[in-house]
Amino acid sequence: MKGVIFNLAEEVIVASYGEHTWDALLDAAGLEGSYTSLGNYPDGDLFRLVDVASSFLGAPVDDVVRSLGEGALPLLASRYPDFFVGHASTRSFVMTLNEVIHSEVRKLYPGAQVPEFDFDDSDPTCLLVTYRSARKLCALAEGFIVGAASHFGEQATLDQPRCMHRGDDHCIIRCAFTPTGS
């Protein structure tokens, strides 16, 4: 896992709960915590952090991961605004994940292992996003999608008709987007 993900986690935690909480999480997880964006770190480090945060907050692991994605998206939007301009909706933005965003991620972070997405946009009212990754972080993808919807002034309603955590070999995230306030 690239250090940038840990940096985003740190920024999200510090912004919401303060620096001492990040310290406490690292201590409880027994981690060094010196993450550099371009460095490579064990996936287990992130899972340990999330587990510890889950017990601190008394919230399910998936909810923690989802909030991490949702909270990290504005940080990504301010760091990489080029990926967001030119899109009027969450739907069109999300559909550039493989070809634009993750292909750029590979250039910026050599060796990054990014998940594979497939899109079914045949239904105009909802977008089906297929997620495949050995890390099974579909909740992180959900969080990013929810965060992206806020960025575009939309409300995302998500559910997963298929999920690797329920024994399927891939996840399908069904997304419906509606303008906020309507």
Next chain:
Amino acid sequence: MDTPLPPDAATLERRLGRERAARREAEAIAEQITRELYEAVQQLAASKAVLDETTDFVAIAGVEGRPMYLNRALCELLGVEVGDIGQVNVVDLLTPQSRARYLDEALPVLREKGLWRGEFAWARPRGGELAVSQVLIAHRRPDGAVERVSSIARDVTEQRALQDQLAHQALHDDLTGLANRRLFMDRLDLAQARASRGGHALGVLFIDLDGFKAINDRLGHDAGDEVLITVAGRLRAHMRAADTLARFGGDEFAVLCGDIAGPGDAVEIAERLARAVAEPFEIDGAAVNIWASIGIAVATETTGSLADLLQSADTAMYQAKSAGKGQWHLFDGTGGGEPPT
């Protein structure tokens, strides 16, 4: 979670330690990337030197031909400056026929397999054509569509011309320029297939000169060669344009008459050729008389193999020869045959 408290000295120490560790790691990564970049730049410079010095033509361009890169050899061919390739379209280099093949054959293969090898003809910007052996390599976008094509082309014009010349030599007689036995047999094969489809007859004339050895002995080999060239010219002038005339070696010639109605046509041709050869001529002031003995065989439904047909014409030729100079004989299947005229 818990309410924020001012961090104690130990916590600050730990945070500082983390920041230092992260900084050291970031520096190590930066060093590593700098080293890789340096090596990549070195390698790029070496590659550029190779591309600049090679006589092969190298281009990287969009599928429609707009170049991103042309090496020096290609710029020189096109007559453009290395830094001024904006107006060039490399697909325009192809002759119309090659361009059609690029679109219909090469591009689909390139899209499917990512690689195409073959030959194209290029039109030189200042006129003339060159034959190139070309390799095309597809570069794809993440979605799989071909975005760019790299092309390496080698000028094989001279090689091709030499091959054509060798191929011609392999099928023709050096002295007279006529077809040789190999080409004759090939044409005979084709003509038989056509004749059996078209329902018409096929004739073979075997020609052996009478009096040639005497000329060779009397006037020498150079004069003999001149006689053969003259005879070849006369035969060619009096045969039908679509028929094949071959020299089998020595003073032996053969004519393949496709699309004849029957033996009568073959006989008529033989008579005409015999008369043409028999016209006296001069070599170095010396009068020369030469005649052609002609054996005729016409393939019918009962004729066996092509070898049988040739054998029949050969047999008929010997029968003509035994009847005197400048005679023809039509093979009748018995070995006896009709009396020569």
